[in-house]
Amino acid sequence: MASDAHTYTDTDTDGFDGLAFDVFSRACPSRSTLEHVTGRWGGLTIGALYEESLRFNELRRRVDGVSEKMLSQTLHALERDGLVLREAQPVNPPRVDYELTPFGREVAEKLLGLIHCVEGRMDEVLASRARYDEARGGR
Amino acid sequence: MASDAHTYTDTDTDGFDGLAFDVFSRACPSRSTLEHVTGRWGGLTIGALYEESLRFNELRRRVDGVSEKMLSQTLHALERDGLVLREAQPVNPPRVDYELTPFGREVAEKLLGLIHCVEGRMDEVLASRARYDEARGGR
DNA sequence: CCGCATCCCCAAGGATACTG
């Protein structure tokens, strides 16, 4: 049942004309990991965990808008890919901490680089949008 | 017609409730740009354009699996955000070139950094997945 | 508190046909 978040869409593996790892190909295995990382919630989750190790509900509060289900799914996919470490402590009430693995931290840094790059240029983006919308009136 | 027929369907709720720039917040305007960049087709499109300027159908062939509709939508979103430049030449048959803006190239570099980081560690990822799946049997 | 299972709906997105 953990099967949905990572179906590799191996629909047409017929080709393979010698290029094993082409990110642009549907069959490329890294594409699924990339999707987990850059997906709607993956990036935000990783970003949150980069700052500090967090528990499930802390994470849920930090990542604004994520549902319990999606957070759970996201964490599983990231854990499976080796980006996140899940540490369940056998206490009562249950306590589970999530933290990034070294690989996860590396990915997080790249990701944060991207985020800051975009954030630092948001004024440009906003201006560009205004221009674009202007040019095509109220359509 | 149309007001919302092709509003690029983002959940661009850039509401601007006057709050600061917290990427983790739903209201953060950069989140929508990030989604365009890291979305299913955004990243691959940018990646393809980083290598060379391309025409519509060249792009379509390069980005394996993208439909005409989605490519069109993606390009519009990226153009609007100021990441992609659209150059239509008034010739017959029509010729339109897409290329990255300087900002687009900057973003592309960050993105490629991420991609290479992940690709370079795919063996780890695959191993981690195997371990994970092992641990929870054939479920 | 942690989180899986179920139901269900809506919008992302694929296929197709058509225009300039």
Next chain:
DNA sequence: CAGTATCCTTGGGGATGCGG
């Protein structure tokens, strides 16, 4: 070639309820 308009399907993902 370079798209737009339309229809239709699929699964992403929200809401809720239960079990450990």
